Amino acid sequence: MKIGRLSLNNIAKIRPDSVKRKRISSYDKTGGNFDWLEIESGEKVIIAEDKGTGSIKHIWCTSWCRTKHYLRNIIIRMYWDGEQENNPSVEVPLGDFFGLGHAKHKNFVSLPLQMSPRSGKGFNCWWPMPFSLGFRITIENDSSKKLKLYYYIDYEIYEDGFKNENDFGRFHAQWHRENPPEAKRLDVVTGKKYKRSKPKSFQFLGNNTEPLKFNYKILNAKGKGHYVGCHLDIDNTTSLPYYLNWPGEGDDQIFIDDDVDKGIPTLYGTGTEDYVNQSWAQQKKYFAPYHGTILGGGLNWWGKISYYRYHIEDPVYFNKKIVVSIEHGHDNHRRDDWSSTAYWYQVEPHDYNLFPKLLDREARKPKSHIGHTIRKSFCILVLISIVFLWIYFTYLI
Secondary structure, eight states: OOOOOOSGGGTTOOOOTTEEEEEEEOOOTTSSSOOOEEEOTTOEEEEEEEESSEEEEEEEEEEEESSTTGGGTEEEEEEETTOOTTOOSEEEEHHHHTTOOTTOOOOEEOSSEEEESSTTOEEEEOOOEEESSEEEEEEEEOSSSOEEEEEEEEEEEETTOOTTGGGOOEEEEEEEEESSOOOOOBOTTTOOBOOTTSHHHHHHOOOOSOHHHHSEEEEEEESSEEEEEEEEEEEEOOOOTTSOOOSOOOOEEEEETHHHHHTOOSEEOSOHHHHTTOOSSOOSOEEOSSEEEEEEOSGGGOEEEEEEEEOSSSOEEESSEEEEEEOSSGGGOOOOEEEEEEEEEEOSOOOGGGSOOOOOHHHHSOOOOHHHHHHHHHHHHHHHHHHHHHHIIIIIO
16 A cells, blocks of 8 residues: 545545555443443553554544543553554643643644534544554553543554555654743843833843743654644733733744754744734634634633644654744743643654653643632622522512
């Protein structure tokens, strides 16, 4: 089998007899309707594996667990072509893998990743994942309660191998969080301290002369391949209630091959919202095939934000190494909570030592905010009051 382009423009093409469609799912092997896999707290299980040559075409799953933030505590790992247990190509919390951080699920649509009704609990992934000798996918339940997982893994097996094997990298994904990133306090040119009491200078002044030291790192990889995008998840914890409290303004800066050692960005952007192909500190929810905003933040951009940008038409190629980074606020002045999931393809072997060390359960936990709690409590109180008044005037008078 020769792997090639597959889309609507050639969907009618008949495939060779050696191409076999396969699926591994959580269906009830007894013929009943208990179509889920139960994974105990602390347990790690293989949910799918096969030998041979082929490509995963689609992954769907939905899950249920009696703990808050469990989408950050279920870890999905993927291994290609006999990779060892301590060397996964994919290591990401489950919710983050499917395109949205903060341990949340919301309806959204992109080309490679989607969360579908009800309420974004149907997770879908269409990143193609080729393999030569087989694959293995595991799930670790690092939450404190039992997990119920429903899933499909849809893939193809090529009984005659694939002839252009060297033309295809293996799929990789890594999760990263800095809570908060290291922030600059002094303007390297003037020596003056950035102060929130002077928000204009805090937001806009300064010169980023050490991007590899201070920028937030989305991806750090070695080898030959191409970066195909990420989602960025920002929890805006900076208090600037009397001024523009936009947590972006950070330029995307991508270092490729020898430019990594030189510390000079190969690709230099102009701002966070610009990198995700939007504009003017945008806040409205918007879903396009390659870019969008799933969460826009609250009043004055306070709270949880999530953007995505997938380089499907414009992958970023590297021959030796790559560092994908972005400023957290202009000149890295801000100390918000940043996390991200990066996706890329590369020729094996990858360097797992460059993966950010997976944080423990407490360190993966999203922040809770007193302001949000007060707001929710107030809304609940108003709702209860309305119901009480309706009952009082309808039945008690």
